[in-house]
Structure formats: structure tokens, C-alpha cells
Amino acid sequence: MKARDPRRLPAATWFGLVGALLLAALALVLGQHAAAARGWTGADSWLSAAVAALDDPAPSALVLACGIAAALLGLWLLVAACLPARRSHARATGRSDLWIAPRAIEALAADAAERAPGVLHGSGEVRRRRLRVEALLSPGTEAGVAGIVDRVGDRLSGLADLEVSVQAKEASR
Amino acid sequence: MRRLAVDRPAVIMLGLLLVVLGGAVLEWRFDFFGGWDRLETDRIADAVGADWFAWAAAGAALVLAVLAVWWLLARIPRGVEGRVPLAADGADRIEVDVRSIVPKLRADFERAAPVDHVTGRRRRTGSGQLIELRANVDPRADGASLLRAAESLTDSVAEAFPDGEVAVRLLIDPPRRPGARKTPRVH
Numbered sequence: 001m002k003a004r005d006p007r008r009l010p011a012a013t014w015f016g017l018v019g020a021l022l023l024a025a026l027a028l029v030l031g032q033h034a035a036a037a038r039g040w041t042g043a044d045s046w047l048s049a050a051v052a053a054l055d056d057p058a059p060s061a062l063v064l065a066c067g068i069a070a071a072l073l074g075l076w077l078l079v080a081a082c083l084p085a086r087r088s089h090a091r092a093t094g095r096s097d098l099w100i101a102p103r104a105i106e107a108l109a110a111d112a113a114e115r116a117p118g119v120l121h122g123s124g125e126v127r128r129r130r131l132r133v134e135a136l137l138s139p140g141t142e143a144g145v146a147g148i149v150d151r152v153g154d155r156l157s158g159l160a161d162l163e164v165s166v167q168a169k170e171a172s173r
Numbered sequence: 174m175r176r177l178a179v180d181r182p183a184v185i186m187l188g189l190l191l192v193v194l195g196g197a198v199l200e201w202r203f204d205f206f207g208g209w210d211r212l213e214t215d216r217i218a219d220a221v222g223a224d225w226f227a228w229a230a231a232g233a234a235l236v237l238a239v240l241a242v243w244w245l246l247a248r249i250p251r252g253v254e255g256r257v258p259l260a261a262d263g264a265d266r267i268e269v270d271v272r273s274i275v276p277k278l279r280a281d282f283e284r285a286a287p288v289d290h291v292t293g294r295r296r297r298t299g300s301g302q303l304i305e306l307r308a309n310v311d312p313r314a315d316g317a318s319l320l321r322a323a324e325s326l327t328d329s330v331a332e333a334f335p336d337g338e339v340a341v342r343l344l345i346d347p348p349r350r351p352g353a354r355k356t357p358r359v360h
Contacts, residue, residue, distance in 0.1 A: 003296065003303045006344055009176060013248070016180035019187045020244035027237035033221075034231035047230070051221045054214045059201050067202075071195025077188030081181050089344050092316075096323035097340065103347035104310045111312040159316035 006099055010085035015077055092159045102126040105160050109133050112155035113166070116148045117141070120171055124152075131162040137170045175248045183244070253295045257302050260336045271295055271302050271339055278326065278341060282306050286322030287314035290349055301338040304330075309349040319345065 029046055036045035053060075059067065089099035106124035113122030113133050118141030125132045135148055145166045152164050201209050220226060255272035275293040283291045288308035295302050310319070323343050330341045 003298050003340075003342065006305075006342075009174060010180075012180040012184050013174060013176045015184045016177060016244065016248065019180075019184050020241045022187055022191075023237050023241035023244065027234045027241060030230040030237065031234035034227045034234060037227035037230070048218075048221060051214070051218050054212070054217065059198055063198060064202050067195045067198025069195075070191045071199070074188045074191025074193075074195060077184050077191065081184040081188060085176075092320065092323070094320050094324060096320070096327040097342040098320065098323040098345070099343065100310075100345045101347055104345050107310065107312045107347050108314060108316075155315045157316045158320045 005087060005091075006089045007085040008088045011080040011083045015080045018077070090160060093161070094158060100159055105131065105156065105162070108155055108159075109152045109164075112152045113148050116151050119148065122148075126162065129162060131156075131160075131164045133164065133166045135166060135168045137168050139171055141170075175250050177244075177247055179244070253297060253302070255295075257338050258300070259334075259338055269339070271304065274339065275304055278304060278330070279306060281329070282308065282322065282326055282343065285325060286319055287311040288319075288345065298340070301334075301340065304339065304341045305344060306341065307344045307346060310345050310347065312348050 032041075032043075033045045033047035035041045036043055036048070053063070089101050090105075092098040092100055103126075105126050109124035109131055110122045110133070113119055113124070113135045116122075116135070118138050119135045120138050121136040123134050125134075131152070133148065133152055135145075145168050148166045148168065149164055152166070156162070156164075200206060204210075255270045256268045257271055259267045259269055261267045272295075275295065279291045279293050283289065286308070288310050291306055291308040293304060293306050295304055297303075326343070327341055330339060331337075333339070
């Protein structure tokens, strides 16, 4: 059986934690009502107080704020529950089961660019199938962008099939 | 954390509940549909004050508390059984404990490839197991050496388990320290 692609945890997993805490809070309110109604505690029931407040013509500012917060949190939960788990790594070529994180590709590309002659600083950014390398060139160097592209391409050969673009900027003196 | 199949539907239900609750409060304040005037608060207060409601609330609280605790605890990762039966002819039954292989593979991968901080975990795939090695790449690494190391590791596992009971997967993460790619200063 083939294993699934490596993925991050879906957002629904984290919101499952929030949901469990919400359920626990609801259990606490109901339990407190039962304890107060049976006379196990001397305190007044929170649920009865909330029901009594329903007779008011308008909710208090606190209740209104809580209501708006509940509606927003509910919408957030609905959106998060439908989001798919994102891929965490991309598959490398070859017959081995090797997967690379985009951030790792960026680190390798940045290092490769910095080793090109005349480059002071390099950084990489992976967006979908494109790798964008930004290089800061030392002033007065004649180093070409093609050299940086070659070096980055050599370094990443076989790891990822990305379209490499280089943006070079000359540092001011 | 483990992902649970119940997470998505349960989060959707809770989200709907919260949206309805928030909508009811907004309706109470701004009176969009006039529904709040038709609400018979006396009957709700009578029901909540009734004798049976306290017992019902106690029961519901117990059930919800058990559900909440289960929902929290079910996502704690479980250990994977280490033994995997190997295909054998005759009456013999041979099992291999995959837990004993993982440290060796970790050490091999760390030595052969330009990576560090290799961690290993196992997951079940059908009748066999997949060993997932995760490592932080050295930024000075090149693709060819990573591929070569990965292929030699995959080949050695495939040679040891020709029927594919145990397979290895390699996940390469970014360097642990972003500053580590600077050339070390020599004093």
C-alpha cells in the first residue's frame, strides 16, 4: 500500500482542541446549574440567571460583545473545518522516497547564490513552481545573473523541478 | 498530535451552533425579524426551573464532559506496534522488530547525507511499516549528494526487505538555525 504524501496537520485538528474546550465549558455550565438546583452549592445557578436576563428588552453590552465574538468564532470554525491539509514537502526526482520542504530549497538556493562571485547576500523564495532568488551584488562587479542561475540550478539538480528567476541588485557604495 | 476523522464534522457543528448563538444575540439587540418579541420567556424559565431539568442538566453535563475529555485525549499519538511479519515459506514464522532498525537508519542517513538532527518515526502501511526519517538540511548541501544518500539508503532497505514489508521515506526540512549558513569565523 502506498503511503500518503507528507502533509501538515489540517486546521480542523487544532480547532478540534478548541471544540473540546467549548464542550467542556458547556458541561461546566450545565453541571453548575444541576448543583445549584439540587442545593449542593450555595451559589445561584448561572443558567437560571441567563434565562432571567432573557426578559430584558435588549442585551447588555457584555452579552452583545460575547454574541459577536461567538458568531465570528463560529464562522472561523466553519472556514477552518473545510480547509484541506497543506502539503509540507515536495517530492524529489529519482527512485527514492525523498521529499524536500520549500524552506529547505530556499536555504540551499540562497547559499548557492551567495557563493557566486561578487554576491554579497542572497535569498530565495519558493512560490508554487517558481523559485525567485534575490541577490545583492557588490558594487562594480561584472558578475552576470546567468552565473547565479547556473549555480542555483546545479545545486538543486534533481531535488526540485522549479523555474528559477534571479533578481540582482547592486549595493550602493 | 493525531488527526481525527471526527474533527471536521464536529467542528462544523460547533461552528454552526456558535453562529446561531451569535445571530440570536444580534437579533435580540437589533430586532431584525421581530423574533425576540414572539419568544415566550416564561415557558423557558418554567422549563429551566422544573425539577426534572436539574437531573437532565446533570446527565447532559456528564455526557458532555466525557465527550470533551475523549476528544482531547484521542489525539495523543499512539505508539505503533514494532513487529512486522516477514514472508516465510514453511511452518516458520519470522517477525522483525522495526524499532531496532530505526536508530541504525538514522545514523546511516546522518553520516551519508549533508543533514543533521535526524529523527525517525514509524507508521503503518497495510501489512508493513513505513519508516519516516526527518532531518534538517545543511545549507551547503547540493542536490546530487542528497539524492545519492537517499538512494543508497532506500536500496539498502529494499535489499534487506525484498518483499517491501519495511520501506523508508526521507523528509528534508530547512536548516535548524538560519544563521548557520554563514562561514564559520576562525580565530
